[in-house]
Amino acid sequence: MKANPAPPLLDLIYKAGLRHFDTASLPEVKLIADRFKDATCHFMAPIRIRGTAGEAYRKYGVRSFVIDDERELKRIDEETGITLPSERKNLKIFVRLATPVDGAFLELSSKFGVDYAAGAELLKKVAAAGFTPALTFHVGSLCIRPMAYRQALEICRDAVEASGVEIAGFDVGGGFPAPYPGVPAPEMDAYFYAIREARKTLRLTRNAEFFCEPGRALCAEGISIITQVIRRRDDRLYINDGVYGSFDEMTLPDWNIDYPRRVFMRTGTGKVVEVGGPRRPYRIYGPTCDTLDKMPRPILLPHTLTDDDYIEFGMVGAYSCALRTAFNGFYPDQWVEVQES
Numbered sequence: 001m002k003a004n005p006a007p008p009l010l011d012l013i014y015k016a017g018l019r020h021f022d023t024a025s026l027p028e029v030k031l032i033a034d035r036f037k038d039a040t041c042h043f044m045a046p047i048r049i050r051g052t053a054g055e056a057y058r059k060y061g062v063r064s065f066v067i068d069d070e071r072e073l074k075r076i077d078e079e080t081g082i083t084l085p086s087e088r089k090n091l092k093i094f095v096r097l098a099t100p101v102d103g104a105f106l107e108l109s110s111k112f113g114v115d116y117a118a119g120a121e122l123l124k125k126v127a128a129a130g131f132t133p134a135l136t137f138h139v140g141s142l143c144i145r146p147m148a149y150r151q152a153l154e155i156c157r158d159a160v161e162a163s164g165v166e167i168a169g170f171d172v173g174g175g176f177p178a179p180y181p182g183v184p185a186p187e188m189d190a191y192f193y194a195i196r197e198a199r200k201t202l203r204l205t206r207n208a209e210f211f212c213e214p215g216r217a218l219c220a221e222g223i224s225i226i227t228q229v230i231r232r233r234d235d236r237l238y239i240n241d242g243v244y245g246s247f248d249e250m251t252l253p254d255w256n257i258d259y260p261r262r263v264f265m266r267t268g269t270g271k272v273v274e275v276g277g278p279r280r281p282y283r284i285y286g287p288t289c290d291t292l293d294k295m296p297r298p299i300l301l302p303h304t305l306t307d308d309d310y311i312e313f314g315m316v317g318a319y320s321c322a323l324r325t326a327f328n329g330f331y332p333d334q335w336v337e338v339q340e341s
């Protein structure tokens with residue numbers, strides 16, 4: 001859900017057979033529950049707004065949650081108010097571990113996650129409370145080192161051994177890359193191999209489950225954003241989408257992904273044709289009145305670019321429309337499904 005909760009995309013993912021969704025808030029849980037009656041939501045934000053765990057449990061049947069401290073465990077216990085031991089056992093509580101940054105473009109272990117020893121203590125508390133303990137981590141987004149998953153699972157193994165608790169499942173998080181141009185990401189098989197090898201070293205119960213929460217890898221390639229040049233002034237382009245719209249990810253520190261681009265123009269007869277030719281760098285500004293609404297780096301585009309031309313930014317399905325705002329009245333939300341033959 002985090003990488004792209006747009007309904008047209010969710011429908012495609014559902015149609016492809018996915019029935020489990022990683023959600024972080026009640027609105028996300030509600031969106032899935034209302035749309036897909038047979039889907040299961042996992043509430044995987046380690047710190048939740050008060051009352052939301054209880055409502056997710058009672059109203060939407062959520063049975064798995066993540067924690068990285070004891071207070072959240074107590075809160076889940078109080079809010080769900082489960083007394084029957086069999087029902088308590090039905091609640092799966094994932095403990096989130098922190099992992100070292102190894103090959104990820106964006107780390108995700110400094111805000112949430114504990115080390116293996118603190119994780120082991122939490123696992124014991126989950127088990128003592130009669131819930132079902134499980135483990136999770138996130139190696140960081142756009143991780144180009146499959147070994148990072150192996151290392152993370154080794155930390156899980158240390159936590160399991162230190163706790164002496166039987167673990168019902170492992171969730172290896174997200175982080176799987178999309179094949180952006182210039183990013184040396186190995187094939188997906190290398191990731192599955194690393195996870196499979198590490199899995200062999202874990203003490204697993206017979207029906208232990210393995211989950212993952214891919215965001216970027218599922219949706220980056222499927223979506224292009226078609227923008228239009230509102231005005232060209234020399235090397236400056238004012239276009240109808242920007243960093244308050246679909247391009248927030250471009251503003252991340254050290255983020256240098258070169259999303260593929262194509263340019264199109266409408267001819268006098270109304271036909272839309274692709275524009276080629278030599279390229280030059282442009283400074284690109286979004287449509288709002290805000291000075292910060294500009295792309296952080298110059299972008300190479302054809303010399304001949306002019307007002308009303310279209311620029312397609314490809315491979316932007318992840319963390320694009322998920323982050324757009326309606327700042328200054330601009331909210332790009334027109335969807336077109338393209339069948340490529």
Ligand SMILES: Cc1ncc(COP(=O)(O)O)c(C=O)c1O
Nearest residue numbers: 141142174175176213214215216
């Ligand atoms: C808890 C959690 N799971 C999964 C994801 C998806 O990660 P990615 O898009 O890197 O696969 C994220 C994203 O940051 C996340 O915070």
